[in-house]
Amino acid sequence: xxxxxxxxxxxxxxxxxxxxxxxxxxxxxxxxxxxxxxxxxxxxxxxxxxxxxxxxxxxxxxxxxxxxxxxxxxxxxxxxxxxxxxxxxxxxxxxxxxxxxxxxxxxxxxxxxxxxxxxxxxxxxxxxxxxxxxxxxxxxxxxxxxxxxxxxxxxxxxxxxxxxxxxxxxxxxxxxxxxxxxxxxxxxxxxxxxxxxxxxxxxxxxxxxxxxxxxxxx
Amino acid sequence: xxxxxxxxxxxxxxxxxxxxxxxxxxxxxxxxxxxxxxxxxxxxxxxxxxxxxxxxxxxxxxxxxxxxxxxxxxxxxxxxxxxxxxxxxxxxxxxxxxxxxxxxxxxxxxxxxxxxxxxxxxxxxxxxxxxxxxxxxxxxxxxxxxxxxxxxxxxxxxxxxxxxxxxxxxxxxxxxxxxxxxxxxxxxxxxxxxxxxxxxxxxxxxxxxxxxxxxxxx
DNA sequence: CTACGTCGGGACGCAACCGTACCGTCGTCG
DNA sequence: CGACGACGGTACGGTTGCGTCCCGACGTAG
Numbered sequence: 001x002x003x004x005x006x007x008x009x010x011x012x013x014x015x016x017x018x019x020x021x022x023x024x025x026x027x028x029x030x031x032x033x034x035x036x037x038x039x040x041x042x043x044x045x046x047x048x049x050x051x052x053x054x055x056x057x058x059x060x061x062x063x064x065x066x067x068x069x070x071x072x073x074x075x076x077x078x079x080x081x082x083x084x085x086x087x088x089x090x091x092x093x094x095x096x097x098x099x100x101x102x103x104x105x106x107x108x109x110x111x112x113x114x115x116x117x118x119x120x121x122x123x124x125x126x127x128x129x130x131x132x133x134x135x136x137x138x139x140x141x142x143x144x145x146x147x148x149x150x151x152x153x154x155x156x157x158x159x160x161x162x163x164x165x166x167x168x169x170x171x172x173x174x175x176x177x178x179x180x181x182x183x184x185x186x187x188x189x190x191x192x193x194x195x196x197x198x199x200x201x202x203x204x205x206x207x208x209x210x211x212x213x214x215x216x217x218x
Numbered sequence: 219x220x221x222x223x224x225x226x227x228x229x230x231x232x233x234x235x236x237x238x239x240x241x242x243x244x245x246x247x248x249x250x251x252x253x254x255x256x257x258x259x260x261x262x263x264x265x266x267x268x269x270x271x272x273x274x275x276x277x278x279x280x281x282x283x284x285x286x287x288x289x290x291x292x293x294x295x296x297x298x299x300x301x302x303x304x305x306x307x308x309x310x311x312x313x314x315x316x317x318x319x320x321x322x323x324x325x326x327x328x329x330x331x332x333x334x335x336x337x338x339x340x341x342x343x344x345x346x347x348x349x350x351x352x353x354x355x356x357x358x359x360x361x362x363x364x365x366x367x368x369x370x371x372x373x374x375x376x377x378x379x380x381x382x383x384x385x386x387x388x389x390x391x392x393x394x395x396x397x398x399x400x401x402x403x404x405x406x407x408x409x410x411x412x413x414x415x416x417x418x419x420x421x422x423x424x425x426x427x428x429x430x431x432x433x434x435x436x
Numbered sequence: 437c438t439a440c441g442t443c444g445g446g447a448c449g450c451a452a453c454c455g456t457a458c459c460g461t462c463g464t465c466g
Numbered sequence: 467c468g469a470c471g472a473c474g475g476t477a478c479g480g481t482t483g484c485g486t487c488c489c490g491a492c493g494t495a496g
Contacts, residue, residue: 001464001470001471001472003463021324022324025242029454038377039454044473055221067375095320101316101380102313102316102319105313106239119381140432144386146383150373150374150376150377151373151393154369154373154377155372157375157380161319162375164323164329175368175404176234177403177404178404180403181400181405182399185398219441219442221442221493246483246485256445257484257485258443261485331458372457
């Protein structure tokens with residue numbers, strides 16, 4: 001007989017607190033304070049910070065979204081990118097997502113939840129999008145959906161969630177065009193065709209600079 | 219007359235601790251413990267956790283790297299992507315970089331340092347790479363280097379630092395090919411030419427699902 | 437060889453949280 | 467309308483980290 005309004009208040013407080021200080025510094029006391037709630041009310045609902053965050057995040061992130069068929073790969077991409085851009089520009093999401101992604105690198109439970117709630121979804125979308133394009137004859141079949149998702153999601157995620165650079169007006173259409181072209185150029189996954197163009201690079205990796213324990217370059 | 223060996227031990231400990239618990243949870247005591255050092259030795263060198271991390275990280279991440287001219291855009295991209303992939307697969311870097319990127323969203327000082335140490339560098343590389351390609355006649359001039367960097371760095375960063383999916387053998391060459399194609403398809407930045415292809419999408423954004431405060435989708 | 441400064445270690449008071457327990461209050465179900 | 471249960475609040479002992487200070491040991495520069 002827990003009161004739902006209070007559960008909701010706690011959930012909202014967790015999201016705000018996550019955005020403000022990140023998962024690592026999130027404290028139950030701060031959540032209770034922000035929600036105007038006793039710690040008791042929180043412990044009555046979840047047994048730990050991890051469980052609480054997992055439940056709340058997966059509930060928020062867990063629905064699938066319909067992707068309309070615009071009739072062209074480029075149009076589909078543009079729609080998808082706009083949805084992504086909208087989500088990644090939301091002030092809460094743009095703080096919480098990168099934070100949890102980083103935390104997932106050290107916490108298997110978080111990694112699993114995000115994998116389930118976000119990336120599985122993306123993968124489905126990627127497959128759907130590729131399938132349509134193949135049906136239309138816009139792409140050859142056989143491309144790896146994972147690689148496609150990297151190509152689609154990566155640039156926008158980098159721009160908005162990592163570099164945090166503002167988006168110019170025509171950015172999304174241009175990016176959609178570039179991605180569409182890129183998708184068309186991925187060799188089919190069986191790695192059959194050579195890639196021996198003029199600039200084939202010898203595998204002796206270029207010098208890193210001489211320091212061995214300083215790989216912090218992006 | 220601070221002993222350099224000890225400074226180095228502290229630096230290494232900070233990196234390991236950063237990777238293990240993240241910036242948010244990083245504590246001076248833990249660093250001292252891990253380095254086998256008194257807290258005194260740390261406070262003698264830096265006045266705060268933030269200052270310490272900034273100094274150490276920017277020193278590690280701050281050098282520029284030479285990018286050999288392979289003779290083709292695709293070859294240059296492949297070299298660059300290999301360097302990136304190597305860096306992002308380093309166990310310390312792959313934990314620390316996303317963590318600091320997320321932290322940068324809340325801490326302007328960290329954001330500034332990363333901007334300076336990493337992204338400025340990337341931007342230069344992007345400009346160099348684009349410039350060469352334009353000189354070779356592989357690309358039209360006028361592309362926005364920021365967008366190019368997004369396209370180059372985004373997918374690999376997403377793959378390695380966010381999704382954390384292993385890299386298949388031929389991934390890098392395929393990605394290089396896709397990016398090269400994508401770069402060729404970006405409309406020049408003055409937004410002159412129309413992008414009115416078949417699938418132009420109307421700007422009424424597609425339905426998000428009906429919930430207003432749940433933007434946690436990626 | 438002496439003297440100075442850094443070393444690791446330990447102790448300090450203070451603050452924040454942890455997770456639990458116990459209040460008296462209030463709303464709601466039966 | 468009575469009883470049950472969730473509520474906010476407070477307090478608890480315990481843990482962790484802060485930033486500072488002092489110690490005796492060591493090593494290096496002069």
